[in-house]
Amino acid sequence: MRVFSDLTEYNKYLNLHPPLHPLMDSRVCKEAIPNFPQTSEEIQVNLFRISLKKNFTGDIKYGRSQYYTENGLMLFTEPGQIASWDSLTFWDGYAFVFHPDLVKKSAIANKINYYKYFSYEISNALFMTPAEEETVTWLFTKIHYELLEKKADANIEVILSLLNVILTYAELFYERQFKEKSSNPISISLKIKSILQNHYNDFSQPVKSIPTVSSIAGELNLTSNYLSDLVRAETGKSTITIIHEFVTEQAEILLLQTDMNISDVAYQLGFSNIPYFSRFFRKIKGTSPSEIRNQRKR
Structure with missing residues (x-):
């Protein structure tokens, strides 16, 4: 099994350009995904990844997990998780990928340890309301353009601040999702x-x-x-x-x-x-x- 702990090597595997910054990268999904290999054996990615998937309707399948949604969703993965795919489904949105060193000296490192959603499975994605999706999209867009315009000179404090807001909102949105699920006929x-x-x-x-x-x-x-x-x-x-x-x-x-x-x-x-x-x-x-x-x- 291949192991990726470096952004440059990971991007190369995905047929993407070198990362915008040595410790982090932002991608527009509709531009990046067509370059991805259509299939992949199991790989271990020792990076943090946050994905905002939007503008699609239907059954989405990742490995053995399948779900249906009409609104956007977010996925969080932590270093060490295993990924593989047989075929790709195209979607819009953003992906923010960063090395653990980016947050080691920041209070965000403690937050990530506290937020359990980084260890959730694909079937436990955060399904957002349209208003939530709009809020998160704005934050991802700010991160993307800060990196796109300044690349290695991007203001890390600004990006960490935006990341902190995304993580805080995600926790609140998951609480809303838990309450909705707990009110189902079969609790x-x-x-x-x-x-x-x-x-x-x-x-x-x-x-x-x-x-x-x-x-x-x-x-x-x-x-x-x-x-x-x-x-x-x-x-x-x-x-x-x-x-x-x-x-x-x-x-x-x-x-x-x-x-x-x-x-x-x-x-x-x-x-x-x-x-x-x-x-x-x-x-x-x-x-x-x-x-x-x-x-x-x-």
Whole structure:
């Protein structure tokens, strides 16, 4: 697998001109994309990339992910992510690509670490309203022309300021998107509960392990970070809290309604360490498994 940590080499792979600045580059998509190789094996890109895709309607497919939109969307990728494509779909908009060194000495570096959307998958793109798209387009345009006109002499502080505004708006727009998704007829918390119920639907034999945020996110075709943000927007809780509360409810049912000893209850639910199960249960319920079992004997 080829690895790109240099803007010049990355642009060369994409059949593009050398970057406008040693640490960053801005592209007008409708001009750049026709030059791209139509197919690409997996490549690792150790650069930050922010894309604004607009002016297209229909099903857009990237690898195995497919989605439909009539408005613009934004995508964020961080260094180390893997990309590949079988064919290209043409779109309008901008792409801003920059080396991590551009922001290392800036407060933006901490913001990027805080904003989880850089690790979202393609299917978790930011779908914008027309007003949001207009705002972001203006910011991308300012960055592009600052680089296009001044190239290596571009004012880095100006560009970082514009980048900071884009990232701040993206966080706000994602919050709006999370709230809209959480108001859907089938909420994300109900989907999680359904997965957990299926995991523990047969008490005739022990389960192999306790569900994790990662395993549930995988079943929902979401990244763990995106799932956690959706859950927090809807419930105010973390995904792991919802999982742990469900597991302790199952434990309480077994303790109150069966003759299984505490060790068997723990094993049944996917715990291999009995002391850990007791600490886990007490942390969630505020009481021990033994105390719950004693309630059954009264």
